[in-house]
Amino acid sequence: MPDSVILRVDRLTKTYKSVPRCLTVLNEVSFEAREGEAIAIVGPSGSGKTTLLGLCAGLDTPTSGTVELGGTNLVRLTENARAALHNELVGFVFQTFKLIPTLTALENVMVPAELRRNRKARSRALALLEDVGLGDRGHHYPAQLTGGEQQRVGLARTFINRPGILFADEPTGNLDADTSETIEH
Numbered sequence: 001m002p003d004s005v006i007l008r009v010d011r012l013t014k015t016y017k018s019v020p021r022c023l024t025v026l027n028e029v030s031f032e033a034r035e036g037e038a039i040a041i042v043g044p045s046g047s048g049k050t051t052l053l054g055l056c057a058g059l060d061t062p063t064s065g066t067v068e069l070g071g072t073n074l075v076r077l078t079e080n081a082r083a084a085l086h087n088e089l090v091g092f093v094f095q096t097f098k099l100i101p102t103l104t105a106l107e108n109v110m111v112p113a114e115l116r117r118n119r120k121a122r123s124r125a126l127a128l129l130e131d132v133g134l135g136d137r138g139h140h141y142p143a144q145l146t147g148g149e150q151q152r153v154g155l156a157r158t159f160i161n162r163p164g165i166l167f168a169d170e171p172t173g174n175l176d177a178d179t180s181e182t183i184e185h
Ligand SMILES: Nc1ncnc2c1ncn2[C@@H]1O[C@H](COP(=O)(O)OP(=O)(O)O)[C@@H](O)[C@H]1O
Pocket: 016, 017, 018, 023, 025, 043, 044, 045, 046, 047, 048, 049, 050, 051, 052
């Protein structure tokens, strides 16, 4: 079933043009991911994991090589089209949670669904906050939550659009072992 490939990465190269010299973080990386498959990318700090995930999720553009996500070659898309595909297909759990500080936990979770004008955004967001054990914290702002609680709000937000592919950048690094296990299931 060749069409079950949801992500195809081909000879992906990323060079950061930093002064005084260029830094090639990814050098001709190729792999495929099929629907239903789970892949772990393991490597020391600074080895390019975040860079690779960002490129695969359409958040950044490579120096060379291609990323095909859900059958679409990202390299050929405009920035707006790439963002639209990202919102439709991708869930991304950031290493730094990237919550919006001026919105409550509940509002943060609702954002991706509201961008799609989903009228069930509020009730789905409430249910997802329950799922991550924060049903009673919806009115709190990010600054009023611990790192682990902010990470769980980020996870709830990730799932609101029922993503076809989920990227997680060290998603349980700020959680205790029990919570990590719950999240992974
Ligand atoms: N925007 C950038 N500009 C220049 N160098 C960067 C940039 N982002 C990351 N790097 C460098 O690229 C390397 C890989 O970083 P990263 O992908 O964050 O690795 P990891 O997630 O595995 O820790 C690091 O040496 C980092 O300093």
